[in-house]
Amino acid sequence: MNIDSRIKFRHLVCFLEMARQGSLARAADVMAVSQPAMSKTLKELEELLETSLFVRSKSGISLTEAGVAFLRYAGPSVQTLREGVQALREGEYAAGVVRLGVLSTVESLLVPEVVRRLHERHPALVVSVVTGPSAYLLSQLRVGDVDLVVGRMTDSPEIQGLTFEHLYSESMTLVARPDHPLLQGVLDRTAVENFPLVLPLAGTTIRKFADSLFVQCGLSPSRQRLETLSVALSRRYVLSSAALWLAPLDAVRLDLARGELREIDLGQREPGGSVGISSNASLPLSLAAQWSVDVLREVGQAYREGLYP
Missing domain, CATH: 3.40.190.10 (Periplasmic binding protein-like II)
Incomplete structure (x- = not known):
């Protein structure tokens, strides 16, 4: 089956933005066009493909099964074309x-x-x-x-x-500033619950590992928390407070080597998640x-x- 010559680049770009935003209104804002124009573009594409690409609801739009299938090809096609244009503009040896x-x-x-x-x-x-x-x-x-x-x-x-x-496995570790009260004398593990805690954002992959470690250690995380994915913010807050940071080992490895942070031994270490390339x-x-x-x-x-x- 030949590609219908009536399918234009703008059809594909608008389709991808709608899939990305999950909303006709937001997609229209990003594309700097009116919402009726965006709706018209979608209608044209669905008529040319003879199928519905999105399901409409009060909360926005979501891809149909056909839309998901089309997305697999539309995204790479647009990106490849953009790279081709860029390559021509920059020269063969860019x-x-x-x-x-x-x-x-x-x-x-x-x-x-x-x-x-x-x-x-x-x-x-x-x-x-x-x-x-x-x-x-x-x-x-x-x-x-x-x-x-x-x-x-x-x-x-x-x-x-x-x-x-x-690529490799990486564990998590609980760290604090070097002069933290928990590091003075014999560690009372239950006292961990009394200090503010820095954790990854709820719902993220790494947060699941963090929550699992506390369960394995029989501890309840402090109710006073900073939840963030920012390594810089986490480090600065921990160094300037009594907070504890359940951190990916890579994020604090150099700090530990320099003595700027110290590990708090919970009796066991999170076994490590798989770091890799998607x-x-x-x-x-x-x-x-x-x-x-x-x-x-x-x-x-x-x-x-x-x-x-």
Whole structure:
């Protein structure tokens, strides 16, 4: 079956924005067009495809089964065309751009080392990093707005339909400033419940590991909490208060080595989640993205062998 020549680039772009936003009104705002114009574009596309792509409800719009199937091809097609146009504009030998979705758990050690090695080998390469919760980053990957997502993803429901490659396992640890009251004398584990606690955001993949560790240790998390994915905010708050931080080991490894933070021994350590690369199998990797995969694998192997950090 030949592609209907009446399907235009604007049809695909509007469809992707509607899928991304889950709302005609929000999609129209992003595209800087009126909502009736957006509705007309969608109607045209559905008529050309002879199927409904979205289900309308009071809360917005959601993809039908046909819409989900079309999304698998529309996103990569638009992204490939954009890359082709960019390649022509920049010239045949332009270095290119790789867009990485990065979880906070890997932004302290893994990603800086990956970027360092990439720039060492490819001097003109642009590495664009987007951070956020796993659900958001995987949604960006699904529609082609990022090339790869790096972090703990295996327990996220949004990983369905995407590809995950394990790099290494990383545990979590409870840390505090060096002169914290809990670190003076013999540790009373139950006293942990009396201090403010820094945790990952509720609903995130890494939060599930954090909650599981407290259950395994027979402890109840403090009711006074800071919930955030910001490593910088967590570190600053813990260093300036009596708060405890249940942190990914990578996020605090250098602080522990320098003595700026200390571990609080709970008697057992969270066994560790799988850190890896998520990719969209329906989206061909650019050369820059493939370079990034190669270096991520290289640094991941160094982690597993204890050669880095």
